[in-house]
Amino acid sequence: MRKLFGVIGDPIAHSMSPLMHNDAFAQLGIDGYYQPFHVKSADLAAAVHGMKAIGVQGFNVTIPHKTAIMPLLDQIDPLAKAIGAVNTVVRENGGWTGYNTDGAGFVQGLREECGGPLEDKRVLLIGAGGAARAIYYTLASEKVNQIDIANRTLEKAASLAESCPYSVAGTVKTTQEAEAELAAYDIIIQTTSIGMLPLIEAAPLSVENIKPGAFVSDIIYNPFETKLLQEAKKQGARIQNGLKMFVYQGALAFEKWTGQTPDIERMADIVRHQLGGNYVNN
Ligand code: ATR
Numbered sequence: 339m340r341k342l343f344g345v346i347g348d349p350i351a352h353s354m355s356p357l358m359h360n361d362a363f364a365q366l367g368i369d370g371y372y373q374p375f376h377v378k379s380a381d382l383a384a385a386v387h388g389m390k391a392i393g394v395q396g397f398n399v400t401i402p403h404k405t406a407i408m409p410l411l412d413q414i415d416p417l418a419k420a421i422g423a424v425n426t427v428v429r430e431n432g433g434w435t436g437y438n439t440d441g442a443g444f445v446q447g448l449r450e451e452c453g454g455p456l457e458d459k460r461v462l463l464i465g466a467g468g469a470a471r472a473i474y475y476t477l478a479s480e481k482v483n484q485i486d487i488a489n490r491t492l493e494k495a496a497s498l499a500e501s502c503p504y505s506v507a508g509t510v511k512t513t514q515e516a517e518a519e520l521a522a523y524d525i526i527i528q529t530t531s532i533g534m535l536p537l538i539e540a541a542p543l544s545v546e547n548i549k550p551g552a553f554v555s556d557i558i559y560n561p562f563e564t565k566l567l568q569e570a571k572k573q574g575a576r577i578q579n580g581l582k583m584f585v586y587q588g589a590l591a592f593e594k595w596t597g598q599t600p601d602i603e604r605m606a607d608i609v610r611h612q613l614g615g616n617y618v619n620n
């Protein structure tokens with residue numbers, strides 16, 4: 339019988355995950371189908387229990403359910419528990435197990451494009467929301483040398499660092515401090531919504547003092563090159579947008595569900611095609 343997978347969120351209509359996963363099923367000859375489900379917060383518990391009852395094999399979780407779903411699951415992977423968010427749910431021994439592949443997806447894409455070991459790198463993380471937490475904890479668990487956090491609200495940055503279960507050196511910085519000390523960083527990771535549609539003319543900080551050859555990664559992929567990435571490139575930095583993170587978080591979920599590795603480049607092409615070259619205006 340065909341195995342059913344999906345993604346739950348609100349809104350969900352513009353999710354690019356169904357195309358990506360259904361293509362991977364076809365490519366690998368797996369009899370599976372991935373369906374978007376529009377689930378409102380009030381219906382989350384009913385949806386999670388209902389999907390178990392009808393035999394769904396696994397699903398992704400997106401905004402606004404990544405944290406709210408946690409008490410509804412049977413087991414939660416320790417890293418997802420520490421991050422406080424689940425984006426991937428797998429049926430294991432008849433129950434639901436929650437994982438977080440956002441952080442690991444980001445780090446896989448970073449390792450691929452940044453080059454060299456991460457263990458000796460000094461990292462500046464911009465932002466202290468859910469995405470920043472997943473990335474910080476995963477980088478800390480992979481023994482990066484130092485991670486400083488710059489955020490508008492300093493207390494949020496401090497509490498993110500304090501609650502991390504993996505020890506890593508680092509401090510919190512105001513935006514002004516981070517700008518002044520930017521030359522100290524090998525890798526700069528942007529996790530806020532600044533630069534995303536409709537804020538495309540905004541950047542979270544000035545990159546005037548960036549180290550030439552530094553690597554700047556922005557988790558936004560629409561627009562494909564945020565203002566921050568454009569400015570960083572002008573200063574001689576290497577840049578990466580959020581496409582790889584999106585594709586790898588999906589690929590890691592796919593592996594957990596099927597035990598098979600999808601074609602990453604094909605997945606990335608599907609997302610690029612779906613954005614249709616109209617990255618800025620849609
Ligand atoms: P997500 O879960 O998607 O990461 P979030 O939890 O809403 O989103 O976090 C958004 C991040 O972007 C936060 O770091 C937020 O800063 P604060 O902690 O000060 O709220 C940051 N952010 C969003 N809009 C911002 C703005 N206009 N200026 C500065 N920081 C902003």
